[in-house]
Amino acid sequence: MHDLAKEIILIVGGDENIVSLTHCITRLRFNLKNESIADTKKLEALDGVMGVQAQGGQYQVIIGGKVAKVYNEIIKILPRLEDHQRDSATTEEKDTILNRLINTLSAILVPSLAPIVGGGMLKGFLFMFTSLGWVNPESGTMFVLTMTSDAMFYFFPFLLAVSSARRFKTNEYMALSLAGVLMYPTLLNAALAGELTSVKFLGLLPVPIVNYSSSILPIILAVWLLSYVYRFFEKVIPSMITVIFTPLLSLLVMVPIMLVILAPIGFYAGEYIAQGIEALIKFSPWLSGFVIGATRPLLVLMGMHHAIRPITQQQIATYGFSTMSPMNFMSTMAQATAAFAIYFLVSNKKMKQIAMSSTVSGYLGITEPALYGVLVKYKAAFVGASLGGGIGGAVGSMLGAKAMAPVMPSILSIPVYLNDTAFGFIVGFVVTVISTFVITFLLAKSFLKIEDQHAEIETDEMASEVAGVISVASPVTGTTYPISDVADQTFSKELMGKGIAILPSQDEIVSPVDGVVSVAFKTKHAIGLKSNTGVEILIHVGLDTVELEGEHYELLCKQNQAVKIGTPLLTFDREKISELGYDTSVIVVITNTDDYLSIITKDEQLQVNASEPLLSIVPSTSYLNNETQLVAE
Numbered sequence: 001m002h003d004l005a006k007e008i009i010l011i012v013g014g015d016e017n018i019v020s021l022t023h024c025i026t027r028l029r030f031n032l033k034n035e036s037i038a039d040t041k042k043l044e045a046l047d048g049v050m051g052v053q054a055q056g057g058q059y060q061v062i063i064g065g066k067v068a069k070v071y072n073e074i075i076k077i078l079p080r081l082e083d084h085q086r087d088s089a090t091t092e093e094k095d096t097i098l099n100r101l102i103n104t105l106s107a108i109l110v111p112s113l114a115p116i117v118g119g120g121m122l123k124g125f126l127f128m129f130t131s132l133g134w135v136n137p138e139s140g141t142m143f144v145l146t147m148t149s150d151a152m153f154y155f156f157p158f159l160l161a162v163s164s165a166r167r168f169k170t171n172e173y174m175a176l177s178l179a180g181v182l183m184y185p186t187l188l189n190a191a192l193a194g195e196l197t198s199v200k201f202l203g204l205l206p207v208p209i210v211n212y213s214s215s216i217l218p219i220i221l222a223v224w225l226l227s228y229v230y231r232f233f234e235k236v237i238p239s240m241i242t243v244i245f246t247p248l249l250s251l252l253v254m255v256p257i258m259l260v261i262l263a264p265i266g267f268y269a270g271e272y273i274a275q276g277i278e279a280l281i282k283f284s285p286w287l288s289g290f291v292i293g294a295t296r297p298l299l300v301l302m303g304m305h306h307a308i309r310p311i312t313q314q315q316i317a318t319y320g321f322s323t324m325s326p327m328n329f330m331s332t333m334a335q336a337t338a339a340f341a342i343y344f345l346v347s348n349k350k351m352k353q354i355a356m357s358s359t360v361s362g363y364l365g366i367t368e369p370a371l372y373g374v375l376v377k378y379k380a381a382f383v384g385a386s387l388g389g390g391i392g393g394a395v396g397s398m399l400g401a402k403a404m405a406p407v408m409p410s411i412l413s414i415p416v417y418l419n420d421t422a423f424g425f426i427v428g429f430v431v432t433v434i435s436t437f438v439i440t441f442l443l444a445k446s447f448l449k450i451e452d453q454h455a456e457i458e459t460d461e462m463a464s465e466v467a468g469v470i471s472v473a474s475p476v477t478g479t480t481y482p483i484s485d486v487a488d489q490t491f492s493k494e495l496m497g498k499g500i501a502i503l504p505s506q507d508e509i510v511s512p513v514d515g516v517v518s519v520a521f522k523t524k525h526a527i528g529l530k531s532n533t534g535v536e537i538l539i540h541v542g543l544d545t546v547e548l549e550g551e552h553y554e555l556l557c558k559q560n561q562a563v564k565i566g567t568p569l570l571t572f573d574r575e576k577i578s579e580l581g582y583d584t585s586v587i588v589v590i591t592n593t594d595d596y597l598s599i600i601t602k603d604e605q606l607q608v609n610a611s612e613p614l615l616s617i618v619p620s621t622s623y624l625n626n627e628t629q630l631v632a633e
Contacts, residue, residue, distance in 0.1 A: 001066065003050045003489060005073035008061060011046075013037035021081045022107050023071040029049075030059040031305060041594050045483060047493045051080060051372040062372060107167045107308050108220060112159040113408075115152040116313075122149035124415030130420070153316075153405070153503065157182050157212060157219040164220050167228035174250060175223045181255055182212040182219060182263060210267050213310050214317040217266030222258040226423030229253050271434060274318035277311055281323050285397040293393020293432075294386045296331035297577045313406045325403035326417060327393035330428055332409035334389035334436040336362025338381040339370040341440035347381075348600075365410030380443035388436025395431045399424025401449040470533050473512040473565050476586050478504040480606050483587065488543050491587050496538065498599040500615060501588035502608065508611050509541060509570045511563040518560075524553035527569050528591075535617060536592040540570055543583040552576050566611045590617065 012018060012030055017038070019031040032038060038059055040052045050062040063070050068085050075081055111176055126145055129135045148235070152159065157179040165175035181187075183380050189195045191211035198206040212218055233246040281288045292308075299308070308328065315322040336359050343355040358370035375382040401424040407413040417425040474480075486492045491499070509527070511537060519528030525545040529537045541553070552573040557563065574584045598618040608614060 001069045001073045011039050011042045023067050032059050035059050068534035070211040080342045084511045111163040119149045119152040120407035124406045128415045128418050144239045154213045156214050163224035169225035170230050178222045179219050196600050205260045217270045218263035221262040221266045226254050270314045274314045286394040289393035289397025290390040292327040293331045294390030295434045321402040321404050323402050326396045326401035329409040330392035330432045331389035333432050334385045335367045335370045337433050337436040338385035339374040341437045342374050342381050345444050363411045365408045378434050381440050383629045385434050385441030387439050391435045392428045392432025396428025470617040472615040473611045474608045475509050475512045475539050476504045477506045477610045478502040497589045497591045497593035500601040502586045507571050513568040514564045517557050524550040524555045538589045538591050540587040545582050
């Protein structure tokens with residue numbers, strides 16, 4: 001992970017180009033001074049990076065389930081990023097107001113997810129156990145567990161105060177003090193009793209008596225203003241007394257403004273948003289369920305799915321439940337199911353493994369592997385997931401499905417949905433899985449056939465029959481093994497391109513293509529070729545053998561020489577090179593990998609003879625169109 005972190009830092013432009021960094025469940029979210037410096041293609045080629053998305057002023061690197069480990073390694077290298085801050089003053093590109101709002105809410109809400117998800121899961125299990133009569137709700141054990149599951153929701157303003165202070169670059173303890181005012185027992189008890197509607201501050205300013213527990217916007221607005229007030233007093237008060245008077249004056253200014261203006265505005269704005277969303281859902285449950293369920297894959301692709309989280313949390317703060325959360329759940333299950341359908345539709349072993357692993361992670365709530373590894377490759381799967389999620393969301397919405405806590409959509413979080421509307425949730429879930437699988441399967445067999453997308457070659461024999469697919473032969477006799485197992489990160493992480501490794505059993509290297517020798521290294525340990533079809537190939541004989549300076553190698557070709565498959569290129573003494581402690585693996589790399597849709601390799605340990613097919617290369621659509629045009633002419 002440390003090496004991957006270093007490579008990511010380097011490719012996005014280094015320390016000087018990184019303004020700030022946060023992460024969610026699957027993505028590193030960079031704010032860069034200049035996004036054009038980042039090399040997206042190199043990032044996407046890294047082993048461990050699933051994709052890259054530039055959206056809303058953020059440069060998002062999709063990692064998957066290991067994102068937290070990669071993030072921690074980056075923080076070790078660049079400790080200044082630990083505060084999860086974004087210095088908007090040094091960002092060259094201006095965001096729209098909407099993008100800045102989404103980015104801000106995401107940066108504030110994401111760090112608080114851990115206790116929220118934990119508490120939400122526990123609430124779901126407790127509700128299920130109580131409903132089934134497995135536990136006594138009056139027992140001391142239930143008292144402790146209920147308190148454990150409720151605390152993070154009841155004191156949600158405290159969690160948000162910390163992440164808000166980090167986002168707005170102000171004192172975290174001052175922010176917590178403002179949250180303490182909002183959660184002051186006297187204020188909450190008066191709000192719950194309902195006997196007072198307001199009190200007067202200085203005999204003039206009305207302070208509404210409101211229950212701010214579980215609220216979202218009041219503390220965020222308050223900490224936002226605090227960031228300006230606190231910095232102002234730090235600037236104008238002499239340094240000798242600033243430690244005393246800056247906190248004092250900040251509290252005296254902030255608390256009245258918060259209680260009289262900001263907190264009520266935030267509270268009622270949140271309430272009206274929740275009521276508006278609920279009204280739209282009640283107006284047309286099937287339509288709202290379908291739209292939300294069907295569009296979530298697009299939101300994830302754009303990195304905007306976090307914009308939904310504040311709405312679901314506000315629904316729970318207002319009503320004690322969320323009707324949007326089940327719709328998101330249906331979409332998540334649809335994406336996993338679409339990947340599962342692809343598993344049965346393809347026969348390539350590597351693609352089957354990708355589809356199955358994506359299915360498992362998808363059902364566990366992490367959909368990026370399915371989305372980027374399967375759905376974007378197969379239109380049938382993407383359309384199937386969208387339609388299946390929409391249909392399941394519509395059914396669940398019509399039957400009143402709801403979640404009692406904000407949790408990550410996952411089969412593990414199902415207890416959260418098993419409340420008095422459990423029947424509607426279960427029916428929606430079943431409909432989602434069945435409809436997604438059937439739609440994906442039918443589309444793949446009819447309108448959106450998989451073989452039409454050049455994303456899958458079933459076998460090497462079929463590869464040679466597919467129009468435009470380029471074959472690269474083996475340059476040596478030996479046993480193949482995955483390039484990811486090569487003991488050199490330049491090759492194993494595919495920094496130079498995709499390819500394969502061969503443990504040679506003979507001492508002669510021959511040309512794997514018809515073409516020309518583009519580079520003949522003086523150290524004789526490596527040769528570059530360019531085929532007549534435009535494929536650029538590097539054959540690297542041994543690891544670190546450049547140190548031998550040509551000893552034990554004999555070059556049989558020269559630069560710009562025309563070659564055919566089987567033309568001898570060089571010989572080498574495997575035994576002597578091995579005796580000197582060098583790895584004699586022969587690495588075959590397609591250095592212009594980015595020009596092609598897919599490089600299909602033999603990942604298993606297979607015996608291969610020199611000049612036999614080794615790699616299959618699927619050209620881009622533009623290449624195939626050009627070839628077709630040339631034939632027509």
